[in-house]
Amino acid sequence: xxxxxxxxxxxxxxxxxxxxxxxxxxxxxxxxxxxxxxxxxxxxxxxxxxxxxxxxxxxxxxxxxxxxxxxxxxxxxxxxxxxxxxxxxxxxxxxxxxxxxxxxxxxxxxxxxxxxxxxxxxxxxxxxxxxxxxxxxxxxxxxxxxxxxxxxxxxxxxxxxxxxxxxxxxxxxxxxxxxxxxxxxxxxxxxxxxxxxxxxxxxxxxxxxxxxxxxxxxxxxxxxxxxxxxxxxxxxxxxxxxxxxxxxxxxxxxxxxxxxxxxxxxxxxxxxxxxxxxxxxxxxxxxxxxxxxxxxxxxxxxxxx
Numbered sequence: 001x002x003x004x005x006x007x008x009x010x011x012x013x014x015x016x017x018x019x020x021x022x023x024x025x026x027x028x029x030x031x032x033x034x035x036x037x038x039x040x041x042x043x044x045x046x047x048x049x050x051x052x053x054x055x056x057x058x059x060x061x062x063x064x065x066x067x068x069x070x071x072x073x074x075x076x077x078x079x080x081x082x083x084x085x086x087x088x089x090x091x092x093x094x095x096x097x098x099x100x101x102x103x104x105x106x107x108x109x110x111x112x113x114x115x116x117x118x119x120x121x122x123x124x125x126x127x128x129x130x131x132x133x134x135x136x137x138x139x140x141x142x143x144x145x146x147x148x149x150x151x152x153x154x155x156x157x158x159x160x161x162x163x164x165x166x167x168x169x170x171x172x173x174x175x176x177x178x179x180x181x182x183x184x185x186x187x188x189x190x191x192x193x194x195x196x197x198x199x200x201x202x203x204x205x206x207x208x209x210x211x212x213x214x215x216x217x218x219x220x221x222x223x224x225x226x227x228x229x230x231x232x233x234x235x236x237x238x239x240x241x242x243x244x245x246x247x248x249x250x251x252x253x254x255x256x257x258x259x260x261x262x263x264x265x266x267x268x269x270x271x272x273x274x275x276x277x278x279x280x281x282x283x284x285x286x287x288x289x290x291x292x293x294x295x296x297x298x299x300x301x302x303x304x305x
Contacts, residue, residue, distance in 0.1 A: 063193050065122040066165055074115065082110030102284075126165050127196055133166045134198050135227040138220055145217040151206075152177055169194060184210055198227050241301050248297040255290060 058071040067074075086107045137158045144154035152174070159171040169190060176186040187203040205223055209216045263270050273279035 060192065061119060061123060064126065064195070065119055066126050066168070067122075074119075078111045078115040081114055082107050082112075085110035085114070102280075127194060130165050130169065130194055131196055131198055132231070133163055134202075135224055135231065137162050137166050137170070138202065138224040138227060142217050142220045142224060145220070151183065151216070182210075198230065201226065244301040248294075248301055251297065252290075252294050255286075 058074065062069060062071065062074060086103055089106045090103055140158055140162075141151070141154040144157060145151065149157075155170055155177070156174050159167055159174050161167070162170065172193075173186045173190055176189065177183065181189075184203075184207045187199075187206050191199045191203045201223055202220075205219050206216075208214070209219060259270065273283050
């Protein structure tokens with residue numbers, strides 16, 4: 001700076017660079033800035049849609065589970081399950097003071113607990129099957145684009161040839177595209193029906209390519225590699241946590257197993273737990289503590305990555 005070399009270099013560049021070169025550099029800089037602005041606006045728009053649709057309705061959860069029923073029918077079956085479960089528990093338990101506490105609790109669990117638990121398990125199973133096949137679908141899109149096919153035709157091929165539930169979900173996407181919905185909106189709805197990071201990545205890549213352009217096959221190829229790496233990491237985590245899950249299952253099943261064994265060997269030994277008020281209270285507290293322990297162990301062995 002003191003010797004004036006920077007000013008000398010700047011004057012040399014001004015002399016040697018032509019006007020066309022400066023215009024090309026300025027145009028490339030403006031293009032890069034425009035693409036960055038488009039990408040940031042797209043990401044901001046997707047984030048805003050995510051926050052707006054954060055609250056999940058029962059209809060969306062039924063769609064995620066792959067059920068064609070309506071929320072009204074689901075609630076009707078939930079009431080039926082609750083009533084049947086309550087009647088079964090009432091016939092099994094002897095008449096005591098806390099029986100009238102168990103029955104409303106059983107009705108509540110039967111209506112709001114068991115059906116939602118079953119729905120959650122079905123959603124998790126279907127989402128896991130979708131995630132396992134999604135990387136193959138993305139690679140199919142990459143090969144189709146490299147062969148010269150448009151994106152919509154690649155999506156139709158996935159809807160026809162991929163296994164369930166990938167085919168049904170992409171069939172919904174292609175139907176929406178035929179009705180005039182944009183590709184970005186159709187994939188955004190797909191990410192709402194299948195709320196996993198893999199689908200979010202796919203929707204973001206397509207949205208950015210639609211807004212800013214670029215090599216779609218290369219971007220989706222990199223995405224397919226990321227999905228493969230995530231699947232490998234998930235299997236590695238599952239293998240490392242298998243011992244902890246087995247220990248949690250043993251600890252969780254040990255108290256009820258011992259209780260059943262004692263009841264079979266000596267039926268009168270545990271009868272006060274079901275026939276007296278104090279025994280019912282102790283049994284209720286034991287079930288509460290067991291539930292808290294099972295939830296704590298589940299939280300400890302459920303790794304997020």
